[in-house]
Amino acid sequence: MMQGIMTLSTAIVTFAFGVFVKKFNLLESKYIPIQNALIGLVAGLLAFSCELYDNVWIAVVTCFLASMGAGGTYDLSKTRRADDE
Numbered sequence: 001m002m003q004g005i006m007t008l009s010t011a012i013v014t015f016a017f018g019v020f021v022k023k024f025n026l027l028e029s030k031y032i033p034i035q036n037a038l039i040g041l042v043a044g045l046l047a048f049s050c051e052l053y054d055n056v057w058i059a060v061v062t063c064f065l066a067s068m069g070a071g072g073t074y075d076l077s078k079t080r081r082a083d084d085e
Contacts, residue, residue, distance in 0.1 A: 002052050007066045010043040014070035033071060040067030 014036050021027050027035065044053075044060030053059035 003047075003062070006043070006047045006052050007062055010040060010063045010066040011070040011073075013043070014039045014067040015074055018071055018074050033068070036067045036071040037064065040064035043067065 017035060017039060018032055021032060021035065022029075040063045041060060043066075044063035045056070047053050047063060048056045048059040053062070
């Protein structure tokens with residue numbers, strides 16, 4: 001249960017950081033995936049240190065995938081469909 005909450009929290013934090021950075025133009029868009037990867041890495045290490053995961057590799061990969069998925073979800077929401085043009 002706590003692992004799912006950590007994964008969801010990672011995705012939400014990553015999404016919020018992405019929106020914040022885009023809104024205030026703090027980084028160029030090409031650096032946002034690096035930001036997302038760093039958030040995933042930190043979240044994974046934090047989850048492992050809090051003993052939510054028994055394996056550091058599983059913790060980092062899970063949080064990394066959640067953070068990259070949040071970035072992809074944001075990009076998908078901003079992509080215009082061909083029908084809208």
